[in-house]
Amino acid sequence: MSGDGYKMLFSTGKIGSLELKNRIVMPPMVTNYATEDGAVTEQYKDYLRERANGGVGLIIVEATYIHPWGKGFVNNLGVDRDELVPGLRELTEVAHGAEVKIAIQLYHAGRQTSSKTSGYHPIAPSPIPTPGEEEIPREATIEEIQGVVEAFGEGARRAKEAGFDAVEVHGTHGYIINEFLSPYSNKREDEYGKDFEGRLRLALEVLQRIKEKAGNEFPVIYRINGDECVEGGITLEVTKRIAKRLEEAGADAFHVTAGVGESSYNSVQPMAMPRGCKAHLAQGVKQVVNVPIISAGRISHPEVAEEILEQNKADFVAMGRALLCDQEMPNKALEGEIDDIRVCIACNQKCINKLLGAEQEPIGCALNVRTGREAEFPMTKVDKKKKVLIVGAGPAGLEAARVAALRGHRVDLFEKEERIGGQINLISSVPGREEFKEVISYYQSQIPKLGINLVLNHPVSAEEIEGMSPDVVIFATGATPLLPDLPGIDSLRVVSAWDVIRGECALGERVVVLGGGSVGACTVDSLRKLGKKVTIVEMLEDIALDMEPLTRKLFMKELTSDGKVKIWTGTRISEISEEGVVVERGWEKILLRDIDNVVLALGATSNKDLIDKLAGKLRNYHIVGDAKKPRKVTEAVEEGFEAAYRI
Ligand SMILES: Cc1cc2nc3c(=O)[nH]c(=O)nc-3n(C[C@H](O)[C@H](O)[C@H](O)COP(=O)(O)O)c2cc1C
Ligand code: SF4
Incomplete structure (x- = not known):
């Protein structure tokens, strides 16, 4: 299919007064390429330049903190001080030099940061930590909330001064505005909580302050949570009500996503979730408002993007990881060079995984080594052919x-x-x-x-x-595959996980998988789906620990959903015998009986x-x-x- 085939994708579009050359949006993605005090770097410009040259219609720069308390990552970009404006201007010049429009996402991390990262104790609507986080946020005072509103306004003013064509308000993924909007995280009894109106107040005030500071004509995109995907959280029906009110307050477009911290595999979806899996949320919001809608979530191929637009589920498509994986993707799609596109496989291994890991490293891409390392590897020809x-x-x-x-x-x-x-x-x-x-x-x-x-x-x-x-x-x-020196390993009942995955051996009904790394865990999952009775034995304290965390969260949820898989952790294998598999837990020796086959997944x-x-x-x-x-x-x-x- 050539660019002609992607008619919708390569048609022009408008967000408020902003005219865009096509419908492809690069959504905000924190890169960790900024300096520790939030300034633009050469690395940032190089990364952005290649994406701009690749033919995208609109770039939305990463979640950029509008106040130091709201900084969520060590090398997060900032817009909280006037001194950062010249650097940000260089970023807008890079995009404009390639005739690409550029917006910036304004955010405050709320409870989804830590004093280690920002240097300040996190604030939130209520003193409830994100599940899994240890630090309990402080309940924001009214003055502090008003400070947040003001900081969003100031952030928008600076963004406009730096030459951005629009701003995006980060109202999703469990950051501060989302936290206030949701009964899941907002338990306040004052005017910023209690009921729908109270919870909506911060978002409305932020929007209003941005308009006051940057002018009514300056386009404001609102990134909205279509479904928090947590019990007691915001669902699509509530989102529709929120969107209608924000449209009245002047939002020029909605960018629809999903998930919060603890359900974040709905925000940055692993490969087990289908392509375009959140487009129904965009469609839902589109049904109730008149401004343009951007859909986000696993839109990894122009084919999926075109389909979403054709079906009128959205007016624009966000293609985030797709552009980390292949910055030239829009140009290739336009030229009909579809086979040349390196498609993002949603492995998350080197993008979100790097960002959310304990080290908070700069992002990259598992398949595109040049992402974030553009200047290090210019793709020039060598002088001497070898x-x-x-x-x-x-x-x-x-x-x-x-x-x-x-x-x-x-x-x-x-x-x-x-x-x-x-x-x-x-x-x-x-x-x-x-x-x-x-x-x-x-x-x-x-x-x-x-x-x-x-x-x-x-x-x-x-x-x-x-x-x-x-x-x-x-x-x-x-x-x-590694064959350990284990008594009984030569038994005919013993097979390798690789052979099982290849479908090269017929197994009985009762199977023990030895080794709980991702290969073993995936083998167990396949066997479970075939209706086998499966036990997995792992020496470490849990299984699939080498799996990318968001992928793992979803994987473990499904693996354990019916409670049928038996998981033995902290357990050593000592012998495979005629009766079964002998394992050791602490000082205890246990015989796992009634086994038809033993599958080895003990590394390679x-x-x-x-x-x-x-x-x-x-x-x-x-x-x-x-x-x-x-x-x-x-x-x-x-x-x-x-x-x-x-x-
Ligand atoms: C490395 C990385 C950083 C992200 N940072 C942000 C961010 O700053 N703000 C935001 O709203 N979403 C952020 N996201 C979510 C993306 O904007 C996007 O919605 C998500 O990756 C799903 O779209 P995709 O499948 O096209 O990548 C991030 C995602 C990734 C992979
Ligand atoms: S690391 Fe994986 S998920 Fe991330 S952009 Fe690359 S291919 Fe896509």
Whole structure:
């Protein structure tokens, strides 16, 4: 399908007085690229420039704190002081230089921050912490609430001075305005709580103050929570009432999302949730207001975007992670180069996971190594073309091949199996992980276009490699399941999780899975869905701990929903016997009986045979991905990229 096929997506649109060249919106995403005191950096400008050049219609810059108490991330962007305006102006100039409109999201984190991050004790409508957080927020006084209103107004004034074309009010995801709006977090009995009107007051006052400070003509988008997805929280019906009132108060558009802190997999949806899964919320709001609606949530492909617009569920589509994964996506869609789009698979591994992790790192993308590192890796051609030989066409080898070829090298890529993808073929056959197929499709389309010489079904030997005299060899030979030295491991009843996932073995009804990492946990989930009686044994205090947290939250909720899976944590495996599996918990030895099969998911070991044979003989070689150490796709792609880039 060419750009002609995406007629709606590439039609012009309007938000208030703001004219947009197409319907693609880059939604706000905190990057952690700012300085510790909230200023714009070169890294921020580089990141934004590439997105602007990629053809998006409107960029909404990240949740930017309007008051120091409302800072939610260590390297969050700020708009709380006049001295930040010149830096912000540089950001707007970058977008305008590419003829792209730019807005900024104004926010105050409320209870969803900590004194460690902001340096101040968090405030909230009521002294109730976000479930899972330890710090109890302080109930905001009336003066403090009025201070928040004023700070939003001042933030909008500064944004306008910095050249932004619009502001977006962050009224969702459990931050302060959302907290006041919701009976779930607002238990006040004064004029800012008690009933619908009271809870709405802060949002209305913020909107009014922004209009007063930035002028009635200055477009204001309101990001609204279509469904908090928590018991006792805001649902779509309440949102509709809120939206009508905010429209009357001057909101020029609504940007509809979902979820709050504890239901945040509804805000940044993992791959197990379908594409466009929150569009019904946008549609619901659209039915009751007359201003434009932006829909957000897993709109990862232009096809889905066009469908949402065609079905009149929304007027604009937010494509956030899609633009982290491929900043050129809009241009490619417009040109009809659909196969060239690297589709975001909603793995969350290197974007939201980095941000929400204990370290609060800058965001990136598991599949796009250049995200946030644009200046470090300009995609220029090398001066001296080299002969690069890559062994293994899993994610590390594929990325290495792509980058080496893009940089102008001659690339031979050998794969022992009949198809490319390595372990991605395995992962993508797990229910709920099908999106991984997109990774393979992408490389499949790039290999011929980049002139990579792919040789399948060919376990290349050490002698062959030496005979070809490559300038550089990249070993991306992957890993194989680990077989621990355990009594009874040779029993016919014992199979590997990989074989189970591949569908290569028939299992009985009662199965024990040994190893509760994500491979074991996903195997259990697949077996559970087949109606098997499953027990999982894990040495650590919980299972699936290596899974990205939002993905895990949703996964665990579903896995434990019917209470049928038996989970043994803090448990060691000591023996597989005729009677069953002997495990140890503390000093206690327990026999798990009545088992038809034992499935091993105890990790993997790097395939190093070829490397060991050649290591002393090669002039220049690299080991990447699981061949170096078994880990995730993120590390595989990153190492493949970097090794190839530095040739
Ligand atoms: C790294 C990251 C940071 C985010 N930061 C914000 C933010 O600052 N403000 C906000 O309203 N939503 C934020 N979100 C949510 C996104 O704006 C978007 O609604 C969500 O990712 C779903 O859309 P997508 O599937 O197109 O990515 C963030 C999401 C990610 C992945
Ligand atoms: S890390 Fe995963 S979810 Fe995040 S943008 Fe990249 S592909 Fe998408």
